[in-house]
Amino acid sequence: ATHCTEADVSEQHITYARKLGMDTVGFLMMAHMNSPEGLVEQALLMQSYGADTIYIADSAGAMTVDDVRRRVNALVEALEVPVGVHAHNNLSMAVANSIAAYEEGARNLDGTSAGLGAGAGNCPTEILAAVSSKYGIETGVDPLALMDLAEEVVRPLMPRQQVIDRAGLILGYAGVYGSFLLHAERAAERYGVPQSEILLELGRRQVVGGQEDMIIDVALELAAKHAAQESSGKDARS
Numbered sequence: 001a002t003h004c005t006e007a008d009v010s011e012q013h014i015t016y017a018r019k020l021g022m023d024t025v026g027f028l029m030m031a032h033m034n035s036p037e038g039l040v041e042q043a044l045l046m047q048s049y050g051a052d053t054i055y056i057a058d059s060a061g062a063m064t065v066d067d068v069r070r071r072v073n074a075l076v077e078a079l080e081v082p083v084g085v086h087a088h089n090n091l092s093m094a095v096a097n098s099i100a101a102y103e104e105g106a107r108n109l110d111g112t113s114a115g116l117g118a119g120a121g122n123c124p125t126e127i128l129a130a131v132s133s134k135y136g137i138e139t140g141v142d143p144l145a146l147m148d149l150a151e152e153v154v155r156p157l158m159p160r161q162q163v164i165d166r167a168g169l170i171l172g173y174a175g176v177y178g179s180f181l182l183h184a185e186r187a188a189e190r191y192g193v194p195q196s197e198i199l200l201e202l203g204r205r206q207v208v209g210g211q212e213d214m215i216i217d218v219a220l221e222l223a224a225k226h227a228a229q230e231s232s233g234k235d236a237r238s
Contacts, residue, residue, distance in 0.1 A: 001027035004034040007042035014049040026051035036074035061090030062175040076105035084108030090172025094123035114150040118178030120168030174203025187219035
């Protein structure tokens with residue numbers, strides 16, 4: 001897995017995995033941050049290194065159906081290897097986006113039982129299977145068995161249920177990776193600024209995984225801005 005503009009760093013990993021005889025998958029993360037044409041360039045690199053399948057990953061759960069359609073279509077047209085999609089549910093679009101990806105030619109669709117995953121969770125496998133059945137898409141799995149697995153096995157083990165709460169929704173709206181969420185929550189408490197403002201500003205700056213250190217800088221800047229506005233308001237009233 002690499003950021004969607006940094007496929008070149010995957011060469012040694014993909015080639016080594018192929019030498020070991022492994023089925024090798026290339027993951028282009030945060031795919032909403034690159035154009036369809038840009039993703040094709042990156043995917044072709046992974047294909048040239050020997051990847052057996054190449055995924056676009058909506059890591060922030062930020063893409064719409066149209067976003068997914070254009071990107072998947074571009075990859076399917078350009079690549080010789082199968083295309084996959086890894087969807088997150090921050091905008092409640094994971095199942096719809098996965099179905100759209102299938103309609104555009106993707107044949108590898110990721111899901112997790114009960115949607116277990118970062119942010120508002122991944123595409124719930126049991127829902128994807130049920131909706132696929134309604135669309136006449138043959139999956140080879142029993143939707144009812146997946147529902148039982150999610151309800152009776154996975155949910156009781158989850159420390160928190162996957163819901164689209166305010167924080168998860170903002171991640172998708174701002175286009176920010178889920179690893180920023182808890183750090184932003186702590187910074188909001190420490191510096192007295194809304195978590196939503198921190199995440200939105202991080203989205204405007206197009207941060208990527210590994211840049212979590214920027215959260216403190218953003219929180220400090222927002223705190224200073226709020227303090228200046230409060231001081232200005234007091235001066236105006238006096």
